Amino acid sequence: MPNYTANTRDMQFVLHELLKISGQDVPGYADLEREFTEAVLDAAGKVASEVLAPLNAVGDTQGCKLENGAVRVPAGFDAAFAAMKEGGWTALDCNPEYGGQGMPYVINCAVGEMFVSANMAFNMYQGLTHGAVSAIEAHGTDAQKATYLPKMVACDWTGTMNLTEPHCGTDLGLLRTKAEPQADGSYKITGTKIFISAGDHDLAENIIHLVLAKAPGGGEGTKGISLFIVPKFLVNADGSLGARNAVSVGKVEHKMGIHGSATCVMNYDGATGYLLGDLHKGMRAMFTMMNEARLGVGLQGYAVAEAAYQAALAYAKDRLQGRAVTGVANPAGPADPLIVHPDIRRALMDQKSFLEGARAFTFWGATLIDRAHGLQDAEAEGLISLMTPVIKGFLTDKGFEACVQAQQVWGGHGYIEEQGMSQFVRDARITMIYEGANGVQALDLVGRKLAAEGGKPLMGFFEMVKAECKAHDGDERMKPFTDALKVASKQMQAAGMFFLQNAAKNPDAALSGSYDFMHLMGHVCLGLMWTRMAAAAHAALDGGASDRAFYEAKITTGRYYMARHLPACGLHLARIESGSEGVMGLSADQF
Amino acid sequence: MPNYTANTRDMQFVLHELLKISGQDVPGYADLEREFTEAVLDAAGKVASEVLAPLNAVGDTQGCKLENGAVRVPAGFDAAFAAMKEGGWTALDCNPEYGGQGMPYVINCAVGEMFVSANMAFNMYQGLTHGAVSAIEAHGTDAQKATYLPKMVACDWTGTMNLTEPHCGTDLGLLRTKAEPQADGSYKITGTKIFISAGDHDLAENIIHLVLAKAPGGGEGTKGISLFIVPKFLVNADGSLGARNAVSVGKVEHKMGIHGSATCVMNYDGATGYLLGDLHKGMRAMFTMMNEARLGVGLQGYAVAEAAYQAALAYAKDRLQGRAVTGVANPAGPADPLIVHPDIRRALMDQKSFLEGARAFTFWGATLIDRAHGLQDAEAEGLISLMTPVIKGFLTDKGFEACVQAQQVWGGHGYIEEQGMSQFVRDARITMIYEGANGVQALDLVGRKLAAEGGKPLMGFFEMVKAECKAHDGDERMKPFTDALKVASKQMQAAGMFFLQNAAKNPDAALSGSYDFMHLMGHVCLGLMWTRMAAAAHAALDGGASDRAFYEAKITTGRYYMARHLPACGLHLARIESGSEGVMGLSADQF
Structure with a gap:
């Protein structure tokens, strides 16, 4: 069975030598001194290796079982979950007002990387809760925040996100789950949701479902969608748990992987729900x-x-x-x-x-x-x-x-x-x-993000790349990085130009290249990161760092990426420039 | 559950319009008229869709079970296996002398494609037998052929290939299974083999294991290896089954896929074996x-x-x-x-x-x-x-x-x-x-095959590509094909030249690019195929073929491949030409 050891050395390099976090003007960053983050990462790495990793295969082998309407998680997950709560790992970047530790998100990511490496399926129970906490914090009323957030930040209660239905995933405009307004201001939620991660389990006292549904009067498509809080157990005024809500598990899916994560079909049969955020603005609430x-x-x-x-x-x-x-x-x-x-x-x-x-x-x-x-x-x-x-x-x-x-x-x-x-x-x-799905990411990138704010963020990115290359002008050691990055960045610009010239008259031509553009841009981004890391490594070596093998490996590894992977940009550009002729050339029955 | 329908239309195109098989001077090809192969493919397609495909998920779900030392295959496999035997599908290209149908190998491939598409795991029982039949036919004595081949061609008995051991797969020189010569000319085989497909099952009366083992006197490494026939049940002089041999199943592996195929650990405990082919020439026998x-x-x-x-x-x-x-x-x-x-x-x-x-x-x-x-x-x-x-x-x-x-x-x-x-x-x-493993294929390609016969086959391939391009000179419709193919072929030549110039002084530099070369060459080969298919499709259209949609789709699909996939050759060449600096740049402890 594989062992996992957190690569805290590399994380520290990224946080402090590449991103120089403790010198940034972001709230909370000043506290993130090297010694402090090292202590946090070491402690998290220990939990990852000793508590989570040993349960990874267990989760895969045992999976989650639906018994008498309730889902049972794999053996050992409960003790590990308790240990995570106990150590405060579930609330690292949550608001201290609700019991969180208030650390910046970047630290949550570093720690999260370790937990996912050690046991991805296990980590989803708190991950989904984290998302629900953010949604309630951003859109909830004060009463809702007071009712749900302290319990959820502590992971005594966990959360879910209910979007997908059997007939619709990406195209949420088709969704059928209904919300009927009640006299007391609540709603009755009725419908079936699928692929609900952590939809049910025995790790928490209560589960707070966030559910997209259509309330009357919102109009067609996604415009009519609102977001609702639907607790598994209704919560009394004093915060204690009340009656079981009319939400039940239809099935636990048998999946290719992440068996330890309970992926549920959830049935809402007139379940009591509470509007979260504005009526008919559910999509916006999700997007935040x-x-x-x-x-x-x-x-x-x-x-x-x-x-x-x-x-x-x-x-x-x-x-x-x-x-x-x-x-x-x-x-x-x-x-x-x-x-x-x-x-x-x-x-x-x-x-x-x-x-x-x-x-x-x-x-x-x-x-x-x-x-x-x-x-x-x-x-x-x-x-x-x-x-x-x-x-x-x-x-x-x-x-x-x-x-x-x-x-x-x-x-x-x-x-x-x-x-x-x-x-x-x-x-x-x-x-x-x-x-x-990644095709939808590519569509979002090319169809929406490139032209967002009149292309300002995109231009800003190109400027950033240019500035990075310029900063190393004349430094022979950096040439393998900047030369490759310049070529790739030009190829990305050429691809953007192709879209600009074709999008209006033939949107298919732009979208036929969306997936390749996502990869082209991915390589440019990693190329930029490698250029910066190489510069940081050279700086460390020039400064007489003792750990020379680490920095030399960093430079060699970066050169490898630039030499072997950046040239993929040329391939992606060629594909993009081939347009839609081949992609859209067949009629459906010619396939 | 997915349905499968054999694409006989495309197979017929490849066999008759691309490869023009019935016009070739190969023994048996003259009989392969269009109507005949259509009848064979239609019948095989029906078996694939109706008999094999419905068992594909069953095999995956049930897997193979080891019970009281014997392996039980998934439900329905036995009836399907009987139907395959009954229809003669297991002996399509086998020697008629032993009950085969004597068809060329290319027909076996076309039919095999269907069977694999429908149910890959199921098809392995006969596939392994086919390999063992070939080995015995090529290297067996007349008595061995008479004893084993009629039964194996009929799939009343099945076959296996035993190479891998727990500590060695690719590097067979390390193998430990021993063969001790006995007074009667037989050998006692002792050792453990792993990953033995169809190692045991309940589909056949007997299983004929072909086992690589070391007999005394052959020297170190692979030189000492011989190949042995080790039947599960010894065969009496009259062809009836005798005593159970000292070979047993240690385990059925729990694999990521092909669950319907029984992958076994086989233990040989002084099992009786018979030399197949020459002593200490086992590797050569396997390689044929x-x-x-x-x-x-x-x-x-x-x-x-x-x-x-x-x-x-x-x-x-x-x-x-x-x-x-x-x-x-x-x-x-x-x-x-x-x-x-x-x-x-x-x-x-x-x-x-x-x-x-x-x-x-x-x-x-x-x-x-x-x-x-x-x-x-x-x-x-x-x-x-x-x-x-x-x-x-x-x-x-x-x-x-x-x-x-x-x-x-x-x-x-x-x-x-x-x-x-x-x-x-x-x-x-x-x-x-x-x-x-595919890395070993790449090593075989670059380390052995490119230079084989003084590079004659490689030069022959380049000539073939050149001739194909030349044949379409001046045909504007073929330019998207020949232009792309010429570029890719030149890139392949440049890669070959890089290897030639570096192999002697730095073998690592050549082998660092072996995997990319395998892919580069794969694209050139598919580019050559698409060029030829496009030409065949144009010829059909020019000749007034009625099925225009098929041929037009063929050309569009080919243009797609040339425009979108052939440019990968440039990427592979860039990687190859980056040599071994990045690949071999780190010491083992810098990883």
Whole structure:
């Protein structure tokens, strides 16, 4: 079974040497001194390795069971959940007013990466609660906040998000769940919701469902949608639990992965619900949580891959097979370890260079969210809105690929369930699908985000790339980075120009290239991160840092990414520029 | 549950309009008139759809069970196996001398594609037997052939291949299974073999294991290895079954996919074995089957993807979600079918253009095997040896990707096991691993095949590509094909040149690019196939073919592949030319 050890060394590098968080003017950042974050990360890493990781395979093997209308989670999840609550890990960046620790979101991300790497399915119970807390905090009345938030921040009660119905997921305008207004101001909610993560379980006293439904008078499509709070148990005026609400579990889904996460069909049969936020403004209320939720899924994509990579690396160092082509490397053994073989190295370097870039990109995104929230920084808000579909779509696609590569390093043994490599692949697969399938992310990026605010965030990003390259002008050591980044950035601009020239007269031509653009931009973003990391590493070496091997590895890994992965931008541009002729050329019955 | 319908129309196109099989001078090909192959393919397609496909999910759900030392296959497999035997489908290209139907291998491939698409796991019982039959026919004594082949061709007895041991797979030089010579000329075989497909089951009266083991006196490493026949039940002189041999099942593996295929740990405890072929020449005996076995796995890679594609296409036409960006396409419904959306089209076209190219490539490869065997055609033998790692490695990588894309079209529903899309992904995954993991294929290609016969087959391939382009000189309609193919072929030559210039002084530099070269060459091969298919389609249209929609779709699909996928060759070349600096730049402890 794979072991997981949090890569706190690299996290510290990203937080302090790349992002220089404690020097930023964001509320709370001044407290994030190197020693403090190290203590937090070390403690979280210990929980991840010792409490969560050992339950990962258990969750996969046992899954969640529906018995007499109630869902039972895998053995050991309850004790681990209690330990998480006890340690305050479920409330790290929550508002202290409701019992949270009030840390910035970027710290929550770093810690979250560890928890997801160790046990993605387990982490969803608190993850969904976190989302519901944000929604209630942003849109709830004072009474609603007082009723729900202290219990939810403590994870005594957990939360869910109910969007999807059997016939509609992406196209929520089609949804049928109804909300009928009652005399007392509440609503009766009736309908069926599917794919509800943590829809039911035995980890908490109560479950607070946030449900999208149509109340009368809102008009057609998404315009008529409102958001409702529907507790599993109604809450009395004194905060104690009252009657069971008319919400029940129809089924626990049998999924490809994340078996430890209870994915439920939820039936609402005239359940009592309370309007959250404005009537008929439910979609807007959902969207305010979207950047954070989608960044969280992008994080899952690479965090699972981090765990898979650690297992692949351990195997590559341990398994003896064949001899190095350049001469025997392990004369004492019957064969050399796999890691001597160039093609195994290539697979490990692909993973490593992606993972470190993805971590930097995600943490950077988290600082943008902290800026947007903490400073009402409109520029940061525009930039993270632009980046969000890339973080979600690109990191989950590449994270899944990395898991497949890690499994491949294990050869036939990787295909055997008991070894744990298959679980990484199966778990990671969902990240490409939920919280908006990656095709929808690409559509959001090209159809909405590129032109948002008249293209200001996009132009800001190009300027940022340009400035980064300019900052290293004349530094020969940085040329492998800036040269590749300049080419890729130009290719991204050319792609944007293609969209601009074609979108109006033939929207299909732009959208036929949306997926490739998401990947092109993903590479440019990781290229930017690698350029900055390389500069930070050179600075550390120039400053006489003692840990030279770490910084030298950082530069080598970055050069690998620039040389081997940035050229993908040219391929994506070629595809984009081929337009819609091939994509839309067949009639449906010619397929 | 996905339905499967064999694409006989496309197979007929490949066999008769692309490969023009009945006009070739290969033994048996003259009988393969269009009407005859149509009858065979239609009958096989009916078996695939009606007998095998309905058992695909059953096999996945039930798996294989070890009970009291014997393996029980999923319900219904026995009746289906009997039906396959009854219909003669298990002996299609076997020698009539032993009860086979004597058809060329290319027909076996076409039929095999259908069976694999319908039920990959089920098809392995006969697939492994087929391999063992080939080995015994090639290397057995007359007495061995008489004893085993009639029963095995009929699939009354099935076969296995025993190579892998717990500590060695690729590096067979490490194997420990021992063969001790006995006074009567037999051997006592002792050791443990793992990952033995069809190692035990209840579909046949006897199982004939072919086992690699070390007999005394052969020297170190692979040189000491011999191949042995080890029957589950010893066979009496009169052909009846005798005593149970000392071979037993240690375990049935719990795998990520192909659950219906019994993957066993086999324990040989002084089991009686009979030398097959020459002593200490076991590796050579195994290698004679390798082209065919590896082509068969490449075929599995795209055949599973064909089934997944059909399911994705059906869903894309059926599922209503959102509206076409160019205007409402389905005014009578609440939304438009998914297939109107450019990004869904892109995914479907990626799959379709890969699948049709892969089919052409594989069938072409099968004709090379038929030429090599039937005509002792050394040129065909050289060419298929060169192509084999590409067929195996490239088609399984891309087949898996295609399955993932097909699953993605289904959105959240694709992640639910009952829908069947997950099974395609999980089943296809093994094809990248077994029969030589794809990294080993790439090593075989670059380390061995490129330079084989002084590079003659490689030069022959380049000449073939050149001739194909030249043949369409001046034909404007073919320019999108020949232009792209010329560029890609030059990139492949440049990669070959890089290897040539670096292999001697730095073998790591060549091997660091082996995987990319396998993919580069795969694209060139599919580009060649698409060029030829487009020419055949134009010829049909020029000749007034009635089925115009089919040929026009063929050309559009081919143009899609050339425009969207051939440019990947440039990316692969860039990676190859980046050499080993990044790949080998870290010390093992810097990872």
